[in-house]
Amino acid sequence: MMRSLYSAVSGLKTHQTRMDVIGNNIANVNTEAFKSSSVRFSEIMYQTTEGATFGNAASGTGGKNAKQIGLGVVSGATAVNITGAGSAETTGNPFDLRLNDKNSTNFFIVSDGANKFFTRAGDFYVDGNGYLCMSSTGYTLQGWQVDANGNVMQDQVSALRVMSSATKTSAPEATTKAYVSGVLDKNDAQAADSGRVITIPFFDDLGYNYSAKFNIKKTNTDGTYDVKLTDIVDSKGNSLFDLDKDGNFQTTILDKPVLDANGKQIYDTVPVTDAEGRPVMNEDGTQQTKQVPRTVKTEYRYYNGKPIDVQDIFQNASLAFDQSEGTFTSISSATSAAADSIKLNLSVLNTQSASKNGSKFSDIDVDFSKSMNYNNNGTSTIGGMNGDIKDGSGKGKALGALTGISVNDDGKIYGSYDNGNTVLLCQISVAQFANASGLEKVGDNCYQTTLNSGDFDGIGVEISGDGSSIASGQLEMSNVDLSSQFTDMIVTQRGFQANSRVITTSDTLLEELINLKR
Template sequence: MLRSMYAGISGMKNFQTKLDVIGNNIANVNTSGFKKGRVTFQDMMSQMTSGAQGPTATRGGINPAQVGLGAQLGSIDNIHTQGFRQTTNRPLDFALEGDGMFVLQDGDTTYYTRAGNFYLDQDGYIVNPQGYYLMGFGEEGETSQIQIPENAQSFSVQKDGTINYVDEEGIPQVAGQIVLANFSNPAGLEKAGSNLFLNSTNAGYTGLVSPETDGASIVSGALEMSNVDLSEEFTEMITAQRGFQANTRIITTSDEILQELVNLKR
């Protein structure tokens, strides 16, 4: 059978995966804290027709002759660029400007996220939509949950992540400071769904820091939205569609050639 037919099949599979990733990006264009994906391709092993030869006293060198056997999936990357900020004027919506991720605790499992839509439960703890606790630094510098007492008259969030509230006697108090997790390679994080990420062996976790130490800032009353660019995704979608069509044409042409070979017997 012709090698071009199998090369076309490998190209079709790759472009199908690319379209899957593009579709997921477009579906999450309005998802807060979402980080878009990107697909890269690599060529597969090439079949050697003739090897390279070095120059001799009477003849120059000859380059190798190889026939490629198609393409394969290289990587599916998560692009952790900053998403645009959308103003909501809701005090418990936190937009994170700069590096780092919010830390969430669910029992013994730690999650990380850039989605800053948080809420208060009935006990006054700050939680995400799944009920996972937002973690912060307590008065003694230990990592703990952040609680705003029920008798608090009001609360506010500073750029350094410090959450202040006014108690029932009108005295300002500190509920805690939001903590951020740092990663040297955030693209190595694993997506866990629901705008959450899990640490991995290649994420390069470097520890917990306060926002001002990390050079980041927290903006209350705003959300960081998806970093998906629709114009870029539509362009990539057209490219993937044309690439898929070109590979199907390779298969059709190879089939016609095989048909001609079969007809030689007639």
């Protein structure tokens, strides 16, 4: 038989293989993150009918090349255009993720529970157990967890769970900072009479909210006001202090120790007398004396049945303004020097007894520096607010409920809560390979490692390490180029047709040979 027949048959087979690949590419033109393939042809082998010879210098004849006849073609390789990124498709779904490669080809890591696979398809959803899973297969997305301090643990990857009993709420925080701002009108009749009342809201460590009520009253000196704490109420307006049946504060008068600036008891030296009040004398004729703790008669209120001095919570303070400018000058008390802020010592309540809610309070620094003393037609706008006046820190928070989940471009997944908290839940890690084209397609938009792709270390890498990123609300489309595919289809068709003509022509030659017998 003629060698051309078998060469043409191999040509038909390889062009059919190429057509199969083209057909698969076109079939997946709209498959998410599909990577197109192409066939590379390779010669099979050659039959040498005459070997090459050396030239003969003595006789003056040159060498001859070998005489070889090719025996056909074979599919040398199927190359996958795995590094060619597909176009972006905007979906608006926050769990649709697209990999933006910079210097390396990145892959999401997914698992079926037993094996790790790799994919460019980022269509994920939250399943009934709160895990991020592939929409097509249900494979769980892998990444890194966070520790108790909110730090990412970049160790072995595991399934990312974004919704659980632990992530549905965000812990409350006690208030530690507050401020008073606005205009305290110079002609405010209420401030000159009974005093202007303001409130400062705050939270305890369990997220219960309260309000501290203050009275700001004008003194006989222009530009100065007395500030004192009048009450602390809960969210329903009920005072934390014990009340009698008429709704008034339960009070008592007790001897309160007088302390020095260092918080130590002050003692007074007093003469010693006998039962009848006569002086007791020493042997040398001098009056005997003794050290007696200095005390002052003080009105105490009751908190959970125990007496407490309100001024231990907030010392009566003096608020001063610059009369020529109407701006804040300072706030001070008997125990605190002139400054921008003064402390509300709510921790005193913690030492007295447990609160009614079993929670604890934190001390609050109250900043008065943004209060003003202008003429505002008799109307004051001064008021209090929790949080630092500059950045809102120390505001305190109630228990927060999860309201949303977002994915940053570095793969970090955050939970947003209705108390204003934003908490890091976990981080998506990605896989990179020395030879990404060496990965083996296993269907369902997934790949697995091979001997020629490089191994996966079980940890992965941070996508932003080389400048790559993750885009949320987008998917990667197929990178199939239809114009190239149709061009390849034409070339493949003509190649198949030409090989079939070789068979037809070879058959004609054989027919002529057989006809020689006639």
